[in-house]
Amino acid sequence: MDSPLSRPALLALSLLLLALYLARRHLARGKNRTYPPVAGTVLHQVLNFGRLVEYQTELSRRYPTFRMLTPTCNYVYTVEPANVEYILKTNFANYGKGVMTHDVMEDLLGDGIFNVDGAKWRHQRKVASHEFSTRVLRDYSSAVFRDTAAELAGIVAAAARGAGERLDISDLLMRSTLDSIFEIGFGVNLGSLTGSSEEGAAFARAFDDASEQVLYRFFDLFWKVKRFFSIASEAAMKRSVRTIDGFVYAVIDRKIEQMGRNHQEFAKKEDILSRFLLERERDPGCFDNKYLRDAIGKMQYLHAALAETLRLYPAVPMDVKYCFSDDTLPDGYAVNQGDMVNYQPYPMGRMKFLWGADAEEFRPERWLNDDGVFVPESPFKFTAFQAGPRICLGKEFAYRQMKIFAAVLLHLFRLEMWDADATVGYRPMLTLKMDGPLFVRASLRRP
Numbered sequence: 001m002d003s004p005l006s007r008p009a010l011l012a013l014s015l016l017l018l019a020l021y022l023a024r025r026h027l028a029r030g031k032n033r034t035y036p037p038v039a040g041t042v043l044h045q046v047l048n049f050g051r052l053v054e055y056q057t058e059l060s061r062r063y064p065t066f067r068m069l070t071p072t073c074n075y076v077y078t079v080e081p082a083n084v085e086y087i088l089k090t091n092f093a094n095y096g097k098g099v100m101t102h103d104v105m106e107d108l109l110g111d112g113i114f115n116v117d118g119a120k121w122r123h124q125r126k127v128a129s130h131e132f133s134t135r136v137l138r139d140y141s142s143a144v145f146r147d148t149a150a151e152l153a154g155i156v157a158a159a160a161r162g163a164g165e166r167l168d169i170s171d172l173l174m175r176s177t178l179d180s181i182f183e184i185g186f187g188v189n190l191g192s193l194t195g196s197s198e199e200g201a202a203f204a205r206a207f208d209d210a211s212e213q214v215l216y217r218f219f220d221l222f223w224k225v226k227r228f229f230s231i232a233s234e235a236a237m238k239r240s241v242r243t244i245d246g247f248v249y250a251v252i253d254r255k256i257e258q259m260g261r262n263h264q265e266f267a268k269k270e271d272i273l274s275r276f277l278l279e280r281e282r283d284p285g286c287f288d289n290k291y292l293r294d295a296i297g298k299m300q301y302l303h304a305a306l307a308e309t310l311r312l313y314p315a316v317p318m319d320v321k322y323c324f325s326d327d328t329l330p331d332g333y334a335v336n337q338g339d340m341v342n343y344q345p346y347p348m349g350r351m352k353f354l355w356g357a358d359a360e361e362f363r364p365e366r367w368l369n370d371d372g373v374f375v376p377e378s379p380f381k382f383t384a385f386q387a388g389p390r391i392c393l394g395k396e397f398a399y400r401q402m403k404i405f406a407a408v409l410l411h412l413f414r415l416e417m418w419d420a421d422a423t424v425g426y427r428p429m430l431t432l433k434m435d436g437p438l439f440v441r442a443s444l445r446r447p
Helices: 007-027 042-047 049-062 081-090 098-109 118-133 135-161 169-186 198-217 223-229 232-261 272-282 289-294 300-312 395-412
Strands: 038-041 065-069 074-078 166-168 319-323 340-343 413-417 439-444
Touching (some): 038 049, 042 049, 098 198, 098 232, 098 340, 135 169, 166 169, 169 198, 169 232, 169 395, 395 413
Parallel strands (some): 074 340
């Protein structure tokens, strides 16, 4: 990702931001408000962008709640569960997406459920909540996950029978997930796992690139200028969005065409897009194509292992909320209207004051009671699925997929690291993704 300034210029701007902060604090004297400690500026985050989650974790060990200065507002970060509960539930109405977040993410997420507030969010949430709760979708998704897991197992088996072929298990699991989600969400076989769809592979690459650029916009003071002139990273962003839109709109158009040809047969479809299109037919004004684009329980130890994985490696490492009016968090720190308030699932999973001295160790047993039964943690401490009114609707859906994939692979194969000393880094994106391959060696448990 390109940096718009040299290091000396970044240092000069950091000093300027500090001066602006001191001036604002001087003007605010007499208000008797205590603000979170300043840990740096947004420019420090630019300098550490390639290792952002690690940088944020280091700061969080020093300051459970802190802020980074920007020219216009504070970026506030917290790992305090009481603050998380207050932001996501107790005072939910005061913390939302806001104009800034919507602007930053609009090119990628449009006016979808992940990028809107108010009536738009409530309407989409209501429709999606109903769909995710239906038995039809549960049964259909389970069948898709089983079929995809079998396809994945076939690829791993071929490598296991070969001459010690190494597998990038991270890439295989990501492609399996992508295929499953498109089959369930759109009724389309993307073919990214087998490599049969070049369009699907191009879509996946474009989505990852756009996700990285969207995150970078939060720290790039000049991203709107670059977008206006279509230069540097924003030129790449436009190409990525063009690829994403072209692929997804083609899927939607194909679905609408199918619906027109045989409505009775279409009504039997079980994927989410088909069901959303039927909802649009009942209420023609509620969805357009852009709107649509945006739009195993007994295995206790496996469930604990998956929860432990998500504690340390949450899908969304940080999540931001816009503060709509001046407020004071439960830990006593003040936030101002316009501040961007972030809770941090990735750093939270590594805080010893939350998880004990072994916080950074992978230990599924922490989730089990003396009878070996899974015991959930507060969603304001274990924040991998968010919490409150915006809690992830796909939580059980995600666990179901992970359990099926894991059960199939672990039943059939032994997997070990190709290089026992290999280290892993993460690509800075809205979601947590490795910045390179994770090679493993597979062997058959039953020849």
